Amino acid sequence: MHDGSSDPALPETPLRGNVFAAACPTRQLLDRIADKWTVLILLTLANGSQRFGALKRHIGGISQKMLSQTLKSLERDGLIDRTVEHTAPIAVTYAITPLGRSLTVSLRGVIEWAETRMGDVFDARSAFDARANAEH
Amino acid sequence: MHDGSSDPALPETPLRGNVFAAACPTRQLLDRIADKWTVLILLTLANGSQRFGALKRHIGGISQKMLSQTLKSLERDGLIDRTVEHTAPIAVTYAITPLGRSLTVSLRGVIEWAETRMGDVFDARSAFDARANAEH
DNA sequence: CTGCATCCGCAATGATACTG
DNA sequence: CAGTATCATTGCGGATGCAG
Numbered sequence: 001m002h003d004g005s006s007d008p009a010l011p012e013t014p015l016r017g018n019v020f021a022a023a024c025p026t027r028q029l030l031d032r033i034a035d036k037w038t039v040l041i042l043l044t045l046a047n048g049s050q051r052f053g054a055l056k057r058h059i060g061g062i063s064q065k066m067l068s069q070t071l072k073s074l075e076r077d078g079l080i081d082r083t084v085e086h087t088a089p090i091a092v093t094y095a096i097t098p099l100g101r102s103l104t105v106s107l108r109g110v111i112e113w114a115e116t117r118m119g120d121v122f123d124a125r126s127a128f129d130a131r132a133n134a135e136h
Numbered sequence: 137m138h139d140g141s142s143d144p145a146l147p148e149t150p151l152r153g154n155v156f157a158a159a160c161p162t163r164q165l166l167d168r169i170a171d172k173w174t175v176l177i178l179l180t181l182a183n184g185s186q187r188f189g190a191l192k193r194h195i196g197g198i199s200q201k202m203l204s205q206t207l208k209s210l211e212r213d214g215l216i217d218r219t220v221e222h223t224a225p226i227a228v229t230y231a232i233t234p235l236g237r238s239l240t241v242s243l244r245g246v247i248e249w250a251e252t253r254m255g256d257v258f259d260a261r262s263a264f265d266a267r268a269n270a271e272h
Numbered sequence: 273c274t275g276c277a278t279c280c281g282c283a284a285t286g287a288t289a290c291t292g
Numbered sequence: 293c294a295g296t297a298t299c300a301t302t303g304c305g306g307a308t309g310c311a312g
Contacts, residue, residue, distance in 0.1 A: 016251045016254075017250070017251040017254050018251070019176065019250060019251060020176060020180070020194060020195055020196055021196050022197030023196070025258070026251050026254050027196075029250045029254055030172055030176075030246075030247065030250050031172045033246065033249075033250065034170045034171060034172050034175055034246070035170060036166055036167045036170050039170055040155065040156060040166075044156070051274090052273075052274055052275080053273070053274080058156060059156060060156055060158030060163075061158030061163075063305065063306055063307080064274090064275075064306095064307095065275090065276090065305065065306070065307085066304085066305060067275095068274080068275050068276075069275095072275095076261055076264040076265075077257045077260055077261060078256060078257060078259070078260025078261075078263075078264075087273095088273095089273045089274085090274060090275095090312075091274085092273080092274060092275090099256050099257070102249065103249050105245065106243075106248070106249055107242075107246065109241065109242030109245060110169065110170070110239070110242045110243065110246070111155055112242070113238065113239050113242055114153070114155060114162045114169065115154070115162050117235065117238065118152070118161060118162050118165055120214060120235055121214060121235070122161070123214070124212065124213055124215075124235070125214075127214075187293085187294090188293070188294055188295080199285075199287080200286095200294085200295075201285075201286070201287085201295095201296090202285070202286080204294080204295060204296080205285095220294095223293095224293095225293045225294085226293060226294060227293070227294085228293080228294060228295085273312100275310105275311085275312090276309105276310085276311080276312100277308100277309085277310080277311100278307105278308085278309085279307090279308085279309105280305105280306090281304105281306090282303105282305095282306105283303095283304080283305100284302085284303085284304085285300105285302075285303095286299105286300090286301085287299090287300085287301100288297100288298085288299085288300105289296105289297085289298085289299105290295105290296080291294100291295085291296075291297095292293100292295085292296100
């Protein structure tokens with residue numbers, strides 16, 4: 001995979017953002033979307049709009065704080081929409097935006113991988129641990 | 137943790153893991169692969185095997201501790217292979233496994249998204265912040 | 273019902289120094 | 293060169309209480 005360039009400057013860097021550069025803004029973005037709660041929230045909303053309480057019930061183990069906090073981040077980044085109905089007890093509905101939906105395609109692939117390859121990973125872990133034990 | 141009995145809304149419970157269940161092992165797995173360093177390391181190795189030092193140089197901002205630690209996790213999970221050459225100064229080479237490569241397909245999509253949609257996200261942030269300011 | 277503020281423990285992360 | 297070990301710090305993330 002050598003590209004024929006000398007290494008220090010990495011001239012083959014693409015013109016758009018480069019996540020491998022520590023200072024690149026895309027790096028922050030990566031850190032944000034490579035987050036457990038972000039992934040689960042986006043994938044839930046990709047299946048249809050939900051209210052706050054419904055989201056909390058659907059995503060096992062999330063605290064009210066993390067949900068609220070992550071939702072706000074996602075709204076700020078334009079990945080989800082927030083709609084308030086000023087009814088008697090206030091009702092807030094969250095919906096995914098086209099931008100958010102464009103991300104869920106890849107995200108779903110990651111989840112798909114985790115759910116289907118889980119067995120392979122656990123087998124690998126057992127083998128690794130057994131090997132480590134055998135060294136004593 | 138899968139009963140498939142008392143939930144009328146889910147006629148057919150999937151046989152594989154469900155990341156939305158807090159106790160499901162896939163949830164831990166998700167938390168592990170939804171990690172900044174994991175993504176960057178796997179994608180680097182997907183382009184070819186690398187030695188420890190080369191990896192550290194290629195992934196901006198990673199500390200030797202995080203690199204070493206994440207590499208060990210990935211090896212344990214069967215996503216990468218570790219090869220030691222007992223030469224004068226010892227040389228260790230890391231390579232992606234077929235299992236690991238199967239994950240990088242989706243991972244690359246996430247990076248692709250971050251690098252290309254970065255502008256949209258930043259625009260959304262500006263708009264959001266402006267709106268927030270206007271409310272005072 | 274929704275969601276913000278505060279307190280706080282703990283785990284993750286980084287800097288440094290040391291070993292094979 | 294490739295790690296491990298230790299220490300200091302940060303910030304995640306949970307619990308609780310309050311407000312709109």
